[in-house]
Amino acid sequence: MLDDVRILAWGERSAVKLCATLLERAGAQICFADAGPVAGIAHDVVIVSSDMSSTKEKSVIAELKAAGNTIVCDITATGPQGSRAGGSWSDAQVQAISGLMDTTGFAHGEPVRIGVPFTDISAALYASAAIAAAIRVRRMRGIVQTIDVTLFGCAASALTTFLPAAFVRDTVGRVGNRHPACAPWNAYRTSDGWILICTSTEEQWRRIRSVARVPQLDDPRFATLRERVRHVDVLDPLIETWTTTLTTAECTRLCETIGVAAGPIVSVAGLSGEPNFRLRHGEAAERIDARGIDGDTYRQVSVFRTSRLTDRAVHAPLTANAERVFPTDAGPLAGVKVIEIGQYTTAPLVGKHLAALGARVIKIEPPDGEVARSWAPGRDGTSYFFALNNTDKETIALDLKQDRDREYLRRLLADADVLVENLRPGALAKLGFGRQSLGEINPRLIYCSISGFGIESAYPTRPAFDTVIQAMGGLMDLTRSHGMPVKLGASGADILGGQAALLAILAILAEPSRQAGNFVEISMQDVAAWGALYSSGHPEPQGLAVPCADGHIWIESDGLRDAASLAAHAKQLRCGSLTRACAIAALAEAGIRAVPVVRVPELMEDGDFLADVLSVARDASGAFWPVLKMPYRLSRTPARIRAVPGMPEVRHAIDDEGEERSGRGAIRLSGLAKLDL
Missing domain, CATH: 3.40.50.10540 (Crotonobetainyl-coa:carnitine coa-transferase; domain 1)
Structure with missing residues (x-):
């Protein structure tokens, strides 16, 4: 794979370290450095995060890029251009300004920060893939190039479920553990806990209806997928009249029998006892049992x-x-x-x-x-x-x-x-x-x-959808709204x-x-477990979503480490009666960082999103469709989006x-x- 490739990881962002460990898993030789390249030691790839670098470090990075002898991958929050360029935004702040935070949480609650540094993890994976592509080009064609990866682009690229509504000027709000386009799809109570059940086809719906034996499910309002989504507030309580008659284990086994994706919510600490995780990662499970979760536990799990x-x-x-x-x-x-x-x-x-x-x-x-x-x-x-x-x-x-x-x-x-x-x-x-x-x-x-x-x-015969894996991989355990687990x-x-x-x-x-x-x-x-274990071993500073007169803001402070202190300052400044812009300005004067929690439809008016993320492609008839650019940029052999397929x-x-x-x-x-x- 990447044997004999020498990589220097030199940057403050979590994504830099994660990227390096992923490439190490692919066979590369990794060196971590605090002071940058050392004279006389050559590297094939240098991974940096220039937006968190000093002026001197930025100068060295610029020289490396200009020399053209080394593949330089620069992982930043928002890239070198745009109104937010150069800002050392945190993972949570990028979740907020990208619309990602707006999609997580329950319909009648506040936006929820994803409990793992999702934009850092996503950026690390995309950066690793882009570096592998650049290494292929260098080996086969002798071309050396630079790579730019943005957390903002990675976050926005994850919104494919929510952006379609924004394209037609509609709004899909937070859906909790539901799916905006499928039903039934939710966390349902059982006699001893909760179970995630996910369906997406008419056949799966017929199977659920058959085993549930709830007469009201024959209602014409549930005859089609579109109608079930439209009447989901009526549908979900009816499903729960069935699931509450079973234990979580019984309901999971029954769903597996009929080919419907379902599973329990597993805590991160409980991963060591989860049968599939223990089968596939026995050494990691034993390490968790013996020592708990530390900063290196995630490295025992291969992606x-x-x-x-x-x-x-x-x-x-x-x-x-x-x-x-x-x-x-x-x-x-x-x-x-x-x-x-x-x-x-x-x-x-x-x-x-x-x-x-x-x-x-x-x-x-x-x-x-x-x-x-x-x-x-x-x-x-x-x-x-x-x-x-x-x-x-x-x-x-x-x-x-x-x-x-x-x-x-x-x-x-x-x-x-x-x-x-x-x-x-x-x-x-x-x-x-x-x-x-x-x-x-x-x-x-x-x-x-x-x-x-x-x-x-x-589980050799068990089907799975994203929500079930989030539940069984520890992601939902770390992402909570008022103590209740919620999916990304x-x-x-x-x-x-x-x-x-x-x-x-x-x-x-x-x-x-x-x-x-x-x-x-x-x-x-x-x-999912790899990301959850990394997050548990590398806890992020706390922050808080605060309501304002026209939406929410996300606030952080190095001096105020707990949410209660942040909430007290927000209350003292009466953020609830201010617009987001005014509240952000007032908090800045108090030394507290704040950014707006951007709603997904607002991205259609966001200059950085329109310039750096959104693009268009043609279908066979010549009609234009909105599409997304790649969140990584290879300087000499770029990825290109051109066409949307027809039938x-x-x-x-x-x-x-x-x-x-x-x-x-x-x-x-x-x-x-x-x-x-």
Whole structure:
């Protein structure tokens, strides 16, 4: 992977240290320094955070960038431009100004700070992936470049569930443990605690309704997904009349039996006793039992696992792609072919970034399209959510339960570099595409499987959605509103899992002489637990969301470490009767830092968001769609967002004689079978 790559981590931000530890896991040699580079010691990569550096340190960073001999990755809060440029904003402040904090919490409560430094963690994962891409470019094409990563961009990129409403001038407020586009989806009381239950399809709804045996669930108001979301305040109490008759364990087992994602809320300290965590991370669990959680506990948990694709020793020749010559400004993954089989957020996020980095990404959808295509709001049969997560992909509809369609997939895989999927573990193998079969089809393939609990799992048949993983990975335990656990408004576990997969794939692709195939296993629970353990071992200073006349502000102070003292100062200054701008000014005079908690719709008027985050792409008809830029910038081989896919189509169909031919138009292959999520 990144063997023999020498990396210097020199910066104050948590993201710098986290980025370095992730790259160390990928094989790099890491040096941590307080005083910067040492004369006579060369590094391939230097990771910095210039917005928290002294004037002298900034000068050294500028010299490193100008010299052009070293890949310099600069992780800052808001980047070198814009009205907020240069400010040493904290993770919580970035959560506030990006709209991320506005999405977390309950509908009738205040915004809630995410209990882990989410923007730092996300920035570390994206920075690691961008560095791996830059290393690939340097090794294959001799180009050295700089990288800029912003916490603000990472935070805004996580808002794909909430931005669609803002695009149509609608408002999606805080939804607590609900989902703005799916129902039933919430934390429900049981006879001995709470359980998270998440559904997204009509089939899952029918199964819940069948086992719950609550007559009122047959009400026409719940006949469709859109109507269930509209009447969720009536629906949730009815679901709870069923869940309260069961223990949490009983309800979890029943949901697993019927294929519905569900699980309990696990505390961070309780991770060591959680069966799947203990199975996958026995040493970390024993360490927690013996010593508790400290600043290094998180390092015992890997966010990805890699191994040989098959047990057979295979040494296949390099493909033609590896030998091609590309323009100097071509993306880092020019010539790479990717097959994506997945829905919703996780695998699509990986495919989106690989496509932006220059790969040809072919997305395989069910015959009637991905479920998320139909989520409101949208236009022309495609939701804004789907568009945000699937830019620059070719989309093809296949029924993988049909022999002809499976044969077509084999042809696609034969010369592919990467296969990424987030189906239920074992689902692809049942269709004839297990690791051994994939190795026979393509000995050099990188096969990345993303799932809630991993391949080696205590729950081999349990489905999982983001909210369940947040609950079972410790994220909800750390994120609380008045003591009650609440999920991140953003799909945090999905996003972090996808970022971990992106890093692993890019680190492998950075080996230009790679011969044998690779298997990458991502457990979203692993990644969530890694972030929760880091946060528990590195507690952040307290802050407070304070109501004002026109919204909320977030306040912090080095001198006032507890929330009660902050609240007393806010009350003394009568912040509740002031606008956010006036309250921020009054608190500044008292030596207390404050920023507005920006509502997601307000981002549409935010100059920094419009300039640094929002962009547009065209669909096949030439219409423009709002999309998001990448939160990392490679100076010489940038990631680019260009297009929004239309409905799934066959661009190279197979005729009756088995010959491949070009086709145009929305030609869907036969069958109605869904992919097994």
